[in-house]
Amino acid sequence: MLTTEENEALCRVGRGTPMGRVLRRYWTPAFQAADLPEADCAPIRVTVLGESFVAFRDSSGRLGFLDELCCHRGASLVLGRVEEGGIRCLYHGWKYAADGTIVETPNLASSTFRERVRHGAYPVREAGGLGWVYLGPPGTEPPFPAFSWTDAAAGELAISEMIMDCNWMQVQEGSIDSSHVAILHLDTLATMGAGPRRVGSLDFPGEPWDLDMPTPGTRRAPAAVWPSDDNAPRIEVENTPFGFHYAAIRDVTGEPGRKFVRVTAFAMPYTAFIGGVSDGAVIVVPRDDYTCSSIGVFKVPRGSGGSAVARRASGIDPAVWGPEPANRRFRVPAQDREAMAAGKSFAGFRGGNRIQDAAVQLSEGRLYDRAKEHLVPADLAIIRMRRLFADSIRLVEAGGDPLGLGDGCDFSQIRAASQIIDAGQPWQDLVPANRGVGEPARQA
Amino acid sequence: MLWLSVVVDNACTGIWEAWGSGARPTSLRVNPQVYDAVAAARPGEVARDHPLMLLGLPLIADSGVATYEPIVS
Numbered sequence: 001m002l003t004t005e006e007n008e009a010l011c012r013v014g015r016g017t018p019m020g021r022v023l024r025r026y027w028t029p030a031f032q033a034a035d036l037p038e039a040d041c042a043p044i045r046v047t048v049l050g051e052s053f054v055a056f057r058d059s060s061g062r063l064g065f066l067d068e069l070c071c072h073r074g075a076s077l078v079l080g081r082v083e084e085g086g087i088r089c090l091y092h093g094w095k096y097a098a099d100g101t102i103v104e105t106p107n108l109a110s111s112t113f114r115e116r117v118r119h120g121a122y123p124v125r126e127a128g129g130l131g132w133v134y135l136g137p138p139g140t141e142p143p144f145p146a147f148s149w150t151d152a153a154a155g156e157l158a159i160s161e162m163i164m165d166c167n168w169m170q171v172q173e174g175s176i177d178s179s180h181v182a183i184l185h186l187d188t189l190a191t192m193g194a195g196p197r198r199v200g201s202l203d204f205p206g207e208p209w210d211l212d213m214p215t216p217g218t219r220r221a222p223a224a225v226w227p228s229d230d231n232a233p234r235i236e237v238e239n240t241p242f243g244f245h246y247a248a249i250r251d252v253t254g255e256p257g258r259k260f261v262r263v264t265a266f267a268m269p270y271t272a273f274i275g276g277v278s279d280g281a282v283i284v285v286p287r288d289d290y291t292c293s294s295i296g297v298f299k300v301p302r303g304s305g306g307s308a309v310a311r312r313a314s315g316i317d318p319a320v321w322g323p324e325p326a327n328r329r330f331r332v333p334a335q336d337r338e339a340m341a342a343g344k345s346f347a348g349f350r351g352g353n354r355i356q357d358a359a360v361q362l363s364e365g366r367l368y369d370r371a372k373e374h375l376v377p378a379d380l381a382i383i384r385m386r387r388l389f390a391d392s393i394r395l396v397e398a399g400g401d402p403l404g405l406g407d408g409c410d411f412s413q414i415r416a417a418s419q420i421i422d423a424g425q426p427w428q429d430l431v432p433a434n435r436g437v438g439e440p441a442r443q444a
Numbered sequence: 445m446l447w448l449s450v451v452v453d454n455a456c457t458g459i460w461e462a463w464g465s466g467a468r469p470t471s472l473r474v475n476p477q478v479y480d481a482v483a484a485a486r487p488g489e490v491a492r493d494h495p496l497m498l499l500g501l502p503l504i505a506d507s508g509v510a511t512y513e514p515i516v517s
Binding site: 005010237372376383387 | 446456499
């Protein structure tokens with residue numbers, strides 16, 4: 001639990017707020033690069049960390065990320081014309097270069113103003129199909145987090161963004177929470193062939209119900225899908241140079257002396273690498289205090305068809321959300337209570353894990369008051385994430401750097417895992433580089 | 445500002461360590477400032493005279509406990 005005051009400090013992200021100051025010290029994935037497909041294409045409005053910006057791609061293909069409103073009279077540059085190496089405001093024709101230089105002021109002949117004033121512009125770079133921005137104080141950019149997928153070609157990545165109308169912490173906490181997986185996602189496990197399951201006193205038959213659900217891989221033997229009936233995993237957490245990683249450790253059904261380990265890694269402050277999800281990550285970015293984007297990024301084999309694979313991997317259901325910009329906002333689908341009552345479905349939501357996750361996360365309200373919660377020890381990963389954010393707030397307020405900037409860490413080596421191992425084997429063996437072995441991935 | 449997230453993280457880590465060593469903790473002793481903060485957040489439990497719980501353990505206010513160093517016992 002948190003005090004109401006602390007909850008506010010951790011959840012609100014606007015400029016000048018405690019967490020807003022922290023988040024502005026990291027590279028932030030703010031938009032999909034595909035939304036700016038070519039030079040001089042239409043600009044887009046990007047709301048991130050409670051502020052609005054205009055993103056555009058100039059005549060040379062260079063990205064620009066500027067304060068949205070023209071610094072003359074405040075018209076939105078999203079309405080502007082992208083032309084000849086800059087973006088021009090429609091209102092009085094002021095024109096800005098990608099670096100914020102004011103290059104033309106048609107209603108002011110003097111060049112002195114243009115030389116002395118600069119429009120708000122922020123470092124921006126394209127990596128892993130996303131536009132990453134740095135919104136912190138100039139000159140304080142940390143090393144860019146070059147994850148294993150950020151240098152992949154566009155055709156080798158599947159990106160799916162779900163816009164959710166709730167505070168980002170609710171979604172971020174869900175993305176690193178392992179103890180709900182074998183409960184909330186029973187319908188997914190059933191579709192994958194996991195067979196009968198038990199939740200407390202409830203016996204769930206585990207017959208596939210949502211037959212259209214996109215699931216990774218093909219039907220496998222039940223034991224290979226989720227080899228444990230243990231719904232109270234042991235949690236072990238270690239801090240790392242990028243944040244932390246943890247293991248959810250479960251007994252293996254019928255195999256004493258073995259353990260089922262799911263390792264999740266969390267790279268501060270947005271990115272979770274989730275055990276069982278191959279070579280990809282889930283990123284949660286606050287748009288404002290009451291809206292966030294959950295972005296799935298997954299590497300797909302070259303030539304296998306990115307969008308088709310994306311739909312399989314991310315559970316996109318065009319009825320409730322979709323990849324198109326106008327259809328990214330998630331709408332809670334109808335819950336099939338009849339299927340639940342008949343024992344066919346556990347959660348009653350069709351569409352896979354992300355739909356189920358989004359439904360419960362939104363159900364907590366626009367900004368959940370954590371003073372009311374009753375945490376249990378199985379929530380240790382969530383508890384540790386909050387701790388790292390709280391420590392970062394204190395560090396930044398004292399003039400220091402936030403945690404997890406990655407000194408000594410090769411971001412490209414961060415891994416998650418999901419595997420059965422001998423009970424005596426350290427789970428850290430599955431993710432040896434997470435502890436910071438290797439040179440830091442520094443890029444210009 | 446009191447950072448309960450720090451208190452809770454230290455307490456939760458202590459519980460897992462206790463379990464790992466075979467112990468079965470029965471209470472959580474915290475600084476009175478922490479106890480009061482939890483009580484303020486849980487007026488319903490206080491009004492019903494229910495024991496305050498944190499991480500599944502009953503809370504005990506103890507002025508000998510440092511604010512950010514709860515004791516699992």
